[in-house]
Amino acid sequence: MSAVDQATARRFGWLNGRRKRSMEEVILMLLCALCVPSILPFGIYRLMQQQWMSAAVDMALVLAMLAVIVHVWRTGGHRVASFCVTLFYSAGMLATVYLRGVSLIYWVYPTMIACYFVLRPGLAVAINSVSLAALVVILLSQLAVLNLLTIVVTIGLVNLFAYIFAYRTGAQNKALHTEVELDFLTGVGNRRSLDRKLADHADERRPHLPSCLLLLDLDHFKQVNDLHGHAAGDQALIRLCEVMRLHTRSSDRIFRYGGEEFAVIANGAELDAASRLAENLRAAVAAAKLIDGHPLTISIGVAFMDKRRAPADWLMQADKMLYAAKQGGRNAVRVAAGDAAGVEQA
Numbered sequence: 368m369s370a371v372d373q374a375t376a377r378r379f380g381w382l383n384g385r386r387k388r389s390m391e392e393v394i395l396m397l398l399c400a401l402c403v404p405s406i407l408p409f410g411i412y413r414l415m416q417q418q419w420m421s422a423a424v425d426m427a428l429v430l431a432m433l434a435v436i437v438h439v440w441r442t443g444g445h446r447v448a449s450f451c452v453t454l455f456y457s458a459g460m461l462a463t464v465y466l467r468g469v470s471l472i473y474w475v476y477p478t479m480i481a482c483y484f485v486l487r488p489g490l491a492v493a494i495n496s497v498s499l500a501a502l503v504v505i506l507l508s509q510l511a512v513l514n515l516l517t518i519v520v521t522i523g524l525v526n527l528f529a530y531i532f533a534y535r536t537g538a539q540n541k542a543l544h545t546e547v548e549l550d551f552l553t554g555v556g557n558r559r560s561l562d563r564k565l566a567d568h569a570d571e572r573r574p575h576l577p578s579c580l581l582l583l584d585l586d587h588f589k590q591v592n593d594l595h596g597h598a599a600g601d602q603a604l605i606r607l608c609e610v611m612r613l614h615t616r617s618s619d620r621i622f623r624y625g626g627e628e629f630a631v632i633a634n635g636a637e638l639d640a641a642s643r644l645a646e647n648l649r650a651a652v653a654a655a656k657l658i659d660g661h662p663l664t665i666s667i668g669v670a671f672m673d674k675r676r677a678p679a680d681w682l683m684q685a686d687k688m689l690y691a692a693k694q695g696g697r698n699a700v701r702v703a704a705g706d707a708a709g710v711e712q713a
């Protein structure tokens with residue numbers, strides 16, 4: 368396979384089932400697919416009745432939704448597509464009421480609720496408010512004030528309930544996400560979020576900055592627990608994370624890999640920058656008092672997150688370097704160069 372073919376295969380490899388589709392993509396595609404059974408029959412009926420404008424609106428909606436499905440299926444991009452889908456649906460709904468009159472007002476309710484499934488609640492409210500204003504203008508001359516007010520109030524209530532529901536669900540998801548992805552002792556990312564971040568990096572399709580993986584392990588940590596007790600050991604782990612936060616950039620990500628072992632994803636760092644970061648961390652921990660009267664040091668292994676390799680390889684390479692740092696006497700940094708040959712940095 369040529370280099371170009373390999374790049375293309377990597378780029379679209381996840382489309383062949385290797386990448387799990389996000390919930391957002393699935394919901395968006397389902398929403399678009401729904402237009403086939405719910406709008407297409409009406410479009411065909413309007414064609415048969417020679418109601419050309421209404422038929423054109425229905426058919427244009429169906430075609431636009433099918434195009435969105437193909438786009439999301441092929442590229443996985445759903446943010447802009449979600450926005451476009453709500454615009455298409457809203458415009459279609461307004462055109463239908465404009466052309467066919469108030470008897471088709473029932474389409475407004477599901478259309479507006481659908482917005483909350485694919486957009487942030489605030490954006491959905493904004494789009495639906497504009498649609499409602501347009502609807503009032505369309506219906507102003509057709510309805511008595513009381514009837515129009517009834518429609519406005521019921522649409523307003525539907526939006527209010529949908530907003531509350533979407534906002535509450537979003538807040539719960541965020542809280543759940545925090546629970547699931549953070550280490551409860553130190554507050555840094557846990558192993559699950561490390562795995563997800565590494566997978567995201569491997570799946571990332573756009574050109575992006577080079578990044579490195581650092582694996583860190585406290586030296587002779589067992590002695591801390593044995594001499595000072597488990598609670599003091601916990602405090603040392605918390606303190607270590609504070610030191611790591613102080614000596615990494617906001618774009619770097621810190622994770623607890625397990626026990627007294629941590630990982631850092633140095634985003635946008637080539638190997639030389641990452642090895643400088645590792646050396647800074649090593650020196651900062653050696654100088655910090657993680658625990659009173661007991662000097663503690665760390666050993667670090669560094670690997671480049673080469674996109675030609677799998678995340679498991681990055682971890683294995685960094686772990687190999689960490690092992691080499693331990694074997695070399697601890698309080699040291701080892702950096703994987705090229706194809707995993709280790710070079711000593713400290």
Ligand SMILES: Nc1nc2c(ncn2[C@@H]2O[C@H](COP(=O)(O)OP(=O)(O)OP(=O)(O)O)[C@@H](O)[C@H]2O)c(=O)[nH]1
Nearest residue numbers: 584585586587588589590592597598600601626627
């Ligand atoms: N206090 C505390 N200790 C932990 C935690 N997780 C793991 N440990 C301890 O970390 C220690 C790890 O010990 P070892 O794997 O022998 O490693 P080490 O003593 O650091 O030695 P080297 O890694 O070879 O330098 C064990 O005593 C674990 O009980 C934790 O959450 N809190």
